[in-house]
Amino acid sequence: MKLPGAERTARVGLTDAEYARIVELVGREPGDLELDLFGVMWSEHCSYKTSRPLLRLFPTTGAAVLQGPGENAGIVDIGDGLAVVMKVESHNHPSAVEPYQGAATGSGGIIRDIFTMGARPVAMLDSLRFGDLGEARQRSLFRGVVKGIGDYDNCMGIPTVAGEVGFDDSYTGNCLVNAMCVGIIRHTDIKRGAATGVGNPVILVGATTGRDGMGGASFASVDLTAASQERKSAVQVGDPFLEKLLLEACLELFRTDAVVGIQDLGAAGLTSASCETAARGGMGIDLDVALVPRREDGMVPAEVMISESQERMLVIAHQGREEEVQCIFDKWGLNAAVIGRVTDDGMLTIRNGDVVVGQVPAKALAEQAPLRHPEAVRPAWQDDLLDLDVTRLQQQDDWTGTLTALLGTPTIASKEWVYRQYDSVVRTNTVIGPGSDAAVLRVDGTDHGIALTIDGPGRMCLLDPATGAAMAVAEAARNLVCSGAKPLALTDCLNFGNPEKPEVFWQFSQAVVGMSEACRKLRIPVIGGNVSFYNETGASAIVPTPVVGMVGVVEDLAHICRQGFGEPDSVVVLLGANTDELGGSEYVRVATGRRAGRVPLLDLEREKEVQELCLTGIRRGLIRSAHDVSDGGLSVTLAESCISGQMGADLSLPAGIRPDALLFGEAPSRIVVTVGAGDLQALVDAAVEMGVPLAVLGTTGGTLLNIDVSGKSLVRAPVVDLAAAWSGSLPQVMSV
Structure with a gap:
C-alpha cells in the first residue's frame, strides 16, 4: 500500500x-x-545518495591538502604560501540535448566553483567522449561542444591548456563533457x-x-x-x-x-x-x-x-x-x-x-x-570479453601500414582540430600547452610551475573496472612526471550508467576500489570530484569512464620536459619493461571490432619506481624528452615523439615478444625518454639503484622512423608520412 x-x-x-x-x-x-x-x-x-558510501574509500587527506571534498573545490598547497584550487564536473546530459550551451555552461559552472573559493582561475581542461564520427549527429555534437567550450573559455580569458577526446559506439546516445578548472590562491585568501x-x-x-x-x-x-x-x-x-x-x-x-x-x-x-x-x-x-x-x-x-x-x-x-x-x-x-x-x-x-x-x-x-545501497553483480558477459585469445590474432604483413592506420584512428590521432579553437596562451603563463603529456604553467612570483592533465581510459574499465580505474590514476601521474612534475592531488569525474542496474553498480564499485588503491600506493589524495550516473540511452549504457584530473608541482621551470625528440644523436631509452600483453588495446579494437582481451597487469610498486626514476632523471638534467606509453602502445609513443620533434629515430626493440604485442600492447608503467650519450651511464646507474628495468632502443636523427627486431625491420616510414596520417584524420572527417 x-x-x-x-x-x-x-x-x-x-x-x-x-x-x-x-x-x-x-x-x-x-x-x-x-x-x-x-x-x-x-x-x-x-x-550523491548512491555513491557516497563508496566514495569514503578515497584517501582525502595529506600534508599538502588544505581543503578536501565537501566544499565547492579542493585545495592543495604548492609552497610559497600559494595553493592550487581545482575541480572537475560533468555536463553530459545538457550537452547531449544542446551541445553548444550544454558545454558552455559546463565551463561556466566549474569556473564559478573555483573563484567561489577566492582563487583566480588560471587554466581549463576538458575530457570529451563521442560516438562514431561517421555519423552526422556525432559530428554535430562534437562540433557544438568544442565551440561551446572554446567560446566560453576564450571570452573569460582563461587558457584551455590540456584535455583528451575519445570515441566509442557506447557514447552514441550519451556524449560525455567533463570540464576542469584550476585556480591559484594565497592561503590567507581562501573563502x-x-x-x-x-x-x-x-x-x-x-x-x-x-x-x-x-x-x-x-x-x-x-x-x-x-x-x-x-x-x-x-x-x-x-x-x-x-x-x-x-x-x-x-x-x-x-x-x-x-x-x-x-x-x-x-x-x-x-x-x-x-x-x-x-x-x-x-x-x-x-x-x-x-x-x-x-x-x-x-x-x-x-x-x-x-x-x-x-x-x-x-x-x-x-x-x-x-x-x-x-x-x-x-x-x-x-x-x-x-x-x-x-x-x-x-x-x-x-x-x-x-x-x-x-x-x-x-x-x-x-x-x-x-543513502541507497544497490545490489552489485558482476555482468555475465564480462567473461566473454576477457576470453578473447589475443595470441591467436593473425599477424600483419605490413606493420608500417598498421601503425600508420592506427595513428589515424580518431582516438589516437592529433587533437589539434580541437585545441586550435581554444586560446591556450592567454595570460601568458603557459609554458607547455595542448598536445604534450601534460600542460605546464608558471606560477607568478616564483621559480615553480604547475603541471596539469586529465585522463580516462574507458576501454580498459569495461574489461576490468578496478584495474582500468587504477590505470587512469597511474597514467595521469605518469603524464605529470613526464613533464617534470611531482604529482600532488587529483579531482575526479566518475561517469557511469544507471546505478540501479546491478551490473552498472558493480562497475562503479570496482572502479572506486581500484582508484582508491592506486591513490594510496602512489600517495595522491582525492581532494574533490563529481559522480555522473544515468549516462545511458534505452538499454545501452556508456562504457564505465572514470576521468582523473591531476595537478603536480614543477620545482624549477628550468627542468621541464616535452615529449618530442628535439635533438639529434640522443639516446632513446625505455624505462620499464615490455610485455606480451595486448588485451584491451586500441589495436585489438581495430583488428577485431571488439573491446576485448584481458587488460595488462598494473604493478603499482613498479609504476611508482618508474615514475620516480623519470622524475629524478629530469630534475638532474639527464633526460631531454619523455613520453609515456599509453593508447596505441610503444610504436605509437615512438611515432608521436618523432612527429612532435620533427625528427626520425633508428631503433631496435628486444626480441622474444610477438610483434603485435611489442608494437601495440598498452601495458602501463613504461616511459620513453631520450638522454645525451654522455648522460646515459648516469641514468643506467640510477635505474639499477632503484630497481627499474631499462632498455636502450637506439638514437634519434634523420627523417625516418625505423624500428627493427633482431635486424629485421618491422616499421620503416618517413616521419612526414606518419605526421600526415596522425594530424590529418580529424580535420578530414570533420570537413564532411
Missing part, C-alpha cells in the same frame, strides 16, 4: 521510503514547494561557503533569474530518452561576458573583509546555494523570493528556487556592510539584491512577500538524503 501522499513523489523522482523520511524530518506532510526542494536536493546529482552570523544579509548577485535550466539537477539524475532529449528548457543558457564581470567583482570583494561566505548557484540553483551554506554554518536562512531580480514575468516561488539560470552567486556579508558590497557590484554593472538574512533556527524559510510559502530544515535538504 502506498504511503499517504506518496503518489506525489513520482513527479519529483523520489521513492516512497524517501517521502516517508521527508515527513519524518519536516514533522508533517510537505507542501508542493517543499517537495520540489527535496526533489532537486535529494536527486542523485545533488545528494568557504558557510552562512554564519545571525542577521547577516544574504545577497544574490549576477544574472537575473529566468526559467532556463528548470529541473536540471533532476534531469541529470535519469536516463536520457527521446523525450528528455527534447527538454531544452532543462539546459541553461550561458553569458561568459557577464561571468567575467562577476569573477572580477567577486575577487575585488574578497579583498575586503565584508564577506562571511559565498556560494555559486549551480545545480538546484537558489535552493542548493541557500541550504548548503546554511547547513555548513549550522544556521538557517530566511529568504523572500519576491526580492529576487527576474527576467521573466509570472514566475512562481518554486520556479525561482530551482531555476538554474547561470552567472549567479549567493554572498553572505557582514551586517552593516551592505552598501560597501553594493558599491563594488555597481562598479561592475551587476545586479545585487539583499534577498534574506541568516537566522539561528536551522531552517530554510521561504517567503513570497509577507507570506511564508515553505519552511524546512536546511540540513535535511543539504545533508540528510537517505
Whole structure:
C-alpha cells in the first residue's frame, strides 16, 4: 500500500521510503514547494545518495591538502604560501540535448566553483567522449561542444591548456563533457561557503533569474530518452561576458573583509546555494523570493528556487556592510539584491512577500538524503570479453601500414582540430600547452610551475573496472612526471550508467576500489570530484569512464620536459619493461571490432619506481624528452615523439615478444625518454639503484622512423608520412 501522499513523489523522482523520511524530518506532510526542494536536493546529482558510501574509500587527506571534498573545490598547497584550487564536473546530459550551451555552461559552472573559493582561475581542461564520427549527429555534437567550450573559455580569458577526446559506439546516445578548472590562491585568501552570523544579509548577485535550466539537477539524475532529449528548457543558457564581470567583482570583494561566505548557484540553483551554506554554518536562512531580480514575468516561488539560470552567486556579508558590497557590484554593472538574512533556527524559510510559502530544515535538504545501497553483480558477459585469445590474432604483413592506420584512428590521432579553437596562451603563463603529456604553467612570483592533465581510459574499465580505474590514476601521474612534475592531488569525474542496474553498480564499485588503491600506493589524495550516473540511452549504457584530473608541482621551470625528440644523436631509452600483453588495446579494437582481451597487469610498486626514476632523471638534467606509453602502445609513443620533434629515430626493440604485442600492447608503467650519450651511464646507474628495468632502443636523427627486431625491420616510414596520417584524420572527417 502506498504511503499517504506518496503518489506525489513520482513527479519529483523520489521513492516512497524517501517521502516517508521527508515527513519524518519536516514533522508533517510537505507542501508542493517543499517537495520540489527535496526533489532537486535529494536527486542523485545533488545528494550523491548512491555513491557516497563508496566514495569514503578515497584517501582525502595529506600534508599538502588544505581543503578536501565537501566544499565547492579542493585545495592543495604548492609552497610559497600559494595553493592550487581545482575541480572537475560533468555536463553530459545538457550537452547531449544542446551541445553548444550544454558545454558552455559546463565551463561556466566549474569556473564559478573555483573563484567561489577566492582563487583566480588560471587554466581549463576538458575530457570529451563521442560516438562514431561517421555519423552526422556525432559530428554535430562534437562540433557544438568544442565551440561551446572554446567560446566560453576564450571570452573569460582563461587558457584551455590540456584535455583528451575519445570515441566509442557506447557514447552514441550519451556524449560525455567533463570540464576542469584550476585556480591559484594565497592561503590567507581562501573563502568557504558557510552562512554564519545571525542577521547577516544574504545577497544574490549576477544574472537575473529566468526559467532556463528548470529541473536540471533532476534531469541529470535519469536516463536520457527521446523525450528528455527534447527538454531544452532543462539546459541553461550561458553569458561568459557577464561571468567575467562577476569573477572580477567577486575577487575585488574578497579583498575586503565584508564577506562571511559565498556560494555559486549551480545545480538546484537558489535552493542548493541557500541550504548548503546554511547547513555548513549550522544556521538557517530566511529568504523572500519576491526580492529576487527576474527576467521573466509570472514566475512562481518554486520556479525561482530551482531555476538554474547561470552567472549567479549567493554572498553572505557582514551586517552593516551592505552598501560597501553594493558599491563594488555597481562598479561592475551587476545586479545585487539583499534577498534574506541568516537566522539561528536551522531552517530554510521561504517567503513570497509577507507570506511564508515553505519552511524546512536546511540540513535535511543539504545533508540528510537517505543513502541507497544497490545490489552489485558482476555482468555475465564480462567473461566473454576477457576470453578473447589475443595470441591467436593473425599477424600483419605490413606493420608500417598498421601503425600508420592506427595513428589515424580518431582516438589516437592529433587533437589539434580541437585545441586550435581554444586560446591556450592567454595570460601568458603557459609554458607547455595542448598536445604534450601534460600542460605546464608558471606560477607568478616564483621559480615553480604547475603541471596539469586529465585522463580516462574507458576501454580498459569495461574489461576490468578496478584495474582500468587504477590505470587512469597511474597514467595521469605518469603524464605529470613526464613533464617534470611531482604529482600532488587529483579531482575526479566518475561517469557511469544507471546505478540501479546491478551490473552498472558493480562497475562503479570496482572502479572506486581500484582508484582508491592506486591513490594510496602512489600517495595522491582525492581532494574533490563529481559522480555522473544515468549516462545511458534505452538499454545501452556508456562504457564505465572514470576521468582523473591531476595537478603536480614543477620545482624549477628550468627542468621541464616535452615529449618530442628535439635533438639529434640522443639516446632513446625505455624505462620499464615490455610485455606480451595486448588485451584491451586500441589495436585489438581495430583488428577485431571488439573491446576485448584481458587488460595488462598494473604493478603499482613498479609504476611508482618508474615514475620516480623519470622524475629524478629530469630534475638532474639527464633526460631531454619523455613520453609515456599509453593508447596505441610503444610504436605509437615512438611515432608521436618523432612527429612532435620533427625528427626520425633508428631503433631496435628486444626480441622474444610477438610483434603485435611489442608494437601495440598498452601495458602501463613504461616511459620513453631520450638522454645525451654522455648522460646515459648516469641514468643506467640510477635505474639499477632503484630497481627499474631499462632498455636502450637506439638514437634519434634523420627523417625516418625505423624500428627493427633482431635486424629485421618491422616499421620503416618517413616521419612526414606518419605526421600526415596522425594530424590529418580529424580535420578530414570533420570537413564532411
